[in-house]
Amino acid sequence: MSVVAIVPAAGRGERLGLGLPKALALVGGLTMVARAVDGLVEGGVDHVVVAAPPGDEDTVRAALAHRAVQVVPGADDRVGSVDAALAALPAGTEVVLVHDAARCLCPPAVVRAVVDAVRAGHRAVVPATAVADTLKRTDPAGVVTATVDRRGLAAVQTPQGFDVATLRAAHERARAHRAAGEPVTATDDAGLAEAMGVSVATVPGDPRAFKVTTPLDLAMAEALVTAGPA
Numbered sequence: 711m712s713v714v715a716i717v718p719a720a721g722r723g724e725r726l727g728l729g730l731p732k733a734l735a736l737v738g739g740l741t742m743v744a745r746a747v748d749g750l751v752e753g754g755v756d757h758v759v760v761a762a763p764p765g766d767e768d769t770v771r772a773a774l775a776h777r778a779v780q781v782v783p784g785a786d787d788r789v790g791s792v793d794a795a796l797a798a799l800p801a802g803t804e805v806v807l808v809h810d811a812a813r814c815l816c817p818p819a820v821v822r823a824v825v826d827a828v829r830a831g832h833r834a835v836v837p838a839t840a841v842a843d844t845l846k847r848t849d850p851a852g853v854v855t856a857t858v859d860r861r862g863l864a865a866v867q868t869p870q871g872f873d874v875a876t877l878r879a880a881h882e883r884a885r886a887h888r889a890a891g892e893p894v895t896a897t898d899d900a901g902l903a904e905a906m907g908v909s910v911a912t913v914p915g916d917p918r919a920f921k922v923t924t925p926l927d928l929a930m931a932e933a934l935v936t937a938g939p940a
C-alpha cells in the first residue's frame with residue numbers, strides 16, 4: 711500500500727449551479743469523482759481516499775460503484791477536507807497524492823510523472839503549465855496598476871505529490887495556525903509545504919488537467935470526452 715491518493719470531493723459546486731455536489735456532476739455519463747479515481751488508478755495509485763460532502767458519503771460511495779475506494783466526510787474548506795482524508799491513510803503509505811475530483815480528465819501520465827518525482831527524492835511535486843494570458847495587477851476599482859512579468863510564472867494543477875511525512879507536517883502546521891486564530895491562505899497543498907520551507911519541484915502539467923469550475927468548463931470536459939483520446 712505505498713502510493714495513496716487523497717481526492718478532495720467535498721465542494722458544494724455552487725459555481726457550477728447544478729444543485730448537486732460538483733464531484734457528482736456527469737462528464738460523458740460518468741461522475742467526475744469516478745473519472746478522477748479511474749485516472750489515478752491507471753496512473754499507478756494503489757489506494758484512494760475520497761473526502762465527500764458531509765452527509766453525502768453514501769451517494770459518493772454509490773457513484774464509485776465497484777471501485778475499491780475509502781470514503782470519508784470532508785469539511786467546510788478544501789484544506790479541512792484533505793486533512794480529514796489524511797487521518798484515514800492506511801499504514802504503509804509512502805507517497806501521497808492530493809488530486810481534485812474537479813480535474814477529472816487529468817491524463818494518467820501526469821499522475822505517473824508526479825509519483826516518479828516523489829520516488830526520486832522530491833518531498834513535494836506539482837504539475838505546472840506555462841501561463842498564456844498577459845497578467846495585470848489591479849486596484850480595488852479594477853484599474854490596472856502594473857503588468858506582471860509572466861516569465862518565471864507557472865499555473866499549477868493536481869495531482870500534487872508528497873512524501874507522507876511532509877504532507878502530514880504541512881497540515882499539522884496549518885491546523886496549529888488555525889487553532890491560534892491565524893488565517894491559512896494557501897489554496898493548494900504545495901502552498902502549505904512551501905510555507906514550512908519545503909522546496910517544491912515541478913513536472914510538466916497537461917491542459918486536460920484543467921479544473922472544472924463553471925458551466926463552460928463542464929461543456930469543455932464533455933466535448934473532450936466526446937472527441938475521444940487526444
Ligand code: C5P
Pocket residue numbers: 717718719720721722732733761784785786787788791792809810811812813921922923
Ligand atoms: O472549489 P474548488 O473548485 O476550488 O475545489 C477544488 C476541489 O476541492 C474540488 O474537487 C472540491 O470538491 C474540493 N473541495 C473539498 N472540500 C471543500 C471545498 C472543495 O473537498 N470544502
